Amino acid sequence: MSSRTDDRSKEDSGALLALASEIAGRASKDEAIEAFVTHEREFYVKVYEGEVESLSSAQPRGAGVRAIVGGRAGFAYSTDLSTEGIEAVVAQARDNATYATPDEAVAVAERAESEPAPIPGLFDDEQPEVGPDDKVTFALTLERATRAADKRVRTVEEAVYGDSEADVAIAVSTGIAGSYRRSDAWCYSVAIAEDDGDTEIGFEFDLGRGLGSLDANEVARQAAARAVGVLGASKIPSARMPVVFDPYTAGQFLGVLGSALTAEAVQKGRSLFAGRLGEAVASGNLSLIDDGRAEGAPGSAPWDAEGVATQRTGVITKGVLTSYLYDTASARREGRPSTGNAARAGFKSAPGPAPSNMTFDTTGEGRDEVLRRAGRALLVQDFHGVHSGANSVTGDFSVGVTGFLLEDGAPVRPVKEVTIAAPMLEILKGIEAVAVDRRWLPFGGSFGGATTLISEMTVAGL
């Protein structure tokens, strides 16, 4: 790593934290102010048929400010970080606060006795040295390899490489002042396969802290395999049968569960888990963990979006619901500490509770072992319509799927245009095994999915 890059980034971090602290320092006596300031460096390239189709690079920065006076919170953001801009955004946040209904629970985070330890490997020191040419070459390689992976791959709809290096600073008038740097790199490929008049689509991605940890050839191979594998898929007769989620669909299922497991959703009566703390909500071998410090996971950071240290929380322990996920306000409402689960989409949004990195603990079997145990079952490769067919308030879960019919644990025919349905609590109680093949999915949060066997669901087809 060159010293030039190192110096520049240290400057960025320091300046950002100074700016955040200056904003927080504007709080008057009976007021609390929280400032969240970010400066990112982003790169994105999409290729098509051996050419760069689009390329984007930018260094967005901005500040989000929350002012809290007497239990009333107001939020404002601005991309104008001049003295006048800061002045204006703080005034706007204060003004907004006057229209909020007072709520004793609403407050900024208090300063903890100790600061959280840094998370190893959150920033890839090699990544700033990777040039745009290397990134474009990576995307071109990904596209070429996807096309070459199988002769039935007719085209690659998209092959994309993207990354971001972010400096994040958070300061609160209660004395919290923290900053960190993180880097992320990702890629994906969308293969379109055609054979005998049928067309199918296959998506695969990889993610890491830098380009060096991404595997273009494996992504290409899997994108092609996922498209080719379901060529000729058809409906199967309606039945009740065992269902296996692959890591990708298991991660999406966790995403639906996650929004119902924040304390706020429970307190406000919009969670299927409301009133079930201490109850058996899943099969006895199932544990669900939220870990804001998981190494290599997309949602990891030493501080949450309110400046609280992140932590590991057991949400379901051996089938029993043991904890919800708390930010500062929802924790104060129950007179307990936050679990460090305040999140935000960026400086343009106020913090709110959300899972950090959520995953089922494995029950220890390998994928093949889980499939064998499933016997005759439906293996689900893709969900369709999750955001409409899954409802974390009512617990209804009914989605379209593409996948395979398994006989004795081996795929015998591809399946599409069928739906699977069961109440979510029944799905949780029916989970018999979670394999060791976990991977992190960065869609709508960070969820670790693994091959998961569910004893029975309703499959609707012919």
Place this chain on the structure above:
Amino acid sequence: MAAGAPAGGLAELFVEERRSSSFRLEDSRVEDVASGYDLGAGVRVISGERASYAYTNLLAPEALLEAAAAARAGLAGGDQDAPLDLRRVEPSAVHPVGLPPSEVGAGDKAAALVAADEAARAAGGDVRQVVASYADVHQRVLVATSEGLIASDDRTRVRFAVQVVAARNGEIATGFEAPGHSGGFELLERQPAAELGSKAAAKALRMLDAKPSPAGEFPVVLAPGSGGVLIHEACGHGLEADALVKEASVYANRAGERFGSDSVTIVDDGSDAGAWGSFGVDDEGTPAQRTVLFERGVLTGHLSDVRSAKKIGHPPTGNGRRQSYAHHPIVRMSNTYLLPGPDDPQEILSSVRRGVYAATFAGGEVNPATGNFVFGMAEAYMIENGVITHPIKGATLIGNGPQVLGTIDAVATDFDRKEGVCGKDGQAAPVTNGMATVLLGKMTVGGTEA
């Protein structure tokens, strides 16, 4: 233009100023009061098949030049410094703003939330939670290109949403209303917040009595308005020219082919006065227009932005939209409508012996390459012997875009619109869907009763 287009290419500057305010109520408390100010610019350089984009939120001249240089650096090729003859493009439609949100006091916006909450809670003790939100955006954009085009647009949008959660004997159900338009605060004079709260509560209470949906093949009647999302997802996305040129659409190379009966005419109309998905010019400076996608059952049109239009050799249809200056433009729908037909809605219902009435969809998803789609139903009922009997829950509709057009057996006169937000390539865009009561002859319905 300083950006400097490569020889034979195009350079484009997009400047955006956006002021937004939003309010949210939950637990009968106004909780999230937020406002935002964005000022930024994006520079795009197109050379042949390639495009490069850079953006900045520092609007100093040096920062713009730096962004332009970054965009150009993404492409190889020489500069072109020919003088420009700027050609101003005028918006094709005006969307009047009666009461500009900036002139409405924040107290009035917060009061609307409280009115919705009170009306919803007055519907009965089974109403457990009400979430109401109000948002307004005032966006001014300027587009200028090295081809001499200069265009600007001034857009104001307001949306109000109410979600009601009801519970009884361990059953939970939700109801939702979310109108929006291109215009000002007068939205809430036309559709008072209290009425929206009552309507959402009534839906949630009705759905408390829902029985599990049957699974299998049934005739399906789509209610006016909400059913339009099916056309948006199953037909509209496949006719976006970026998918067509990559042959990643089930509709590629099929113009002139018949997909449905004479009663199927589908348009996309970004110029529809005051509609939520409308604009004056799109985000590339092309005037908003009405494009016929299917004319009496026959595929006749497509939607394009500047780049995809060039590839297929047609003028752009004014469907190049972007979420903000931080996004490059892509092909998007605006207001997509299945036009009303000749049939009587009551007669359509009467013709169904055993089927499903889809009153509100929760959203949907489609695979443009295959046309396969899935939609969840937020509010649905059984139809038995031509009459709506009881509500059902957990129902999904599954099928294939081109095939569903062929199953449209009747289209009624009672056209209505529903507003939504469409996601594509990580960008959100306001869109409207519209249709009348429609009969689909036979569809696969997913549910829990095998």
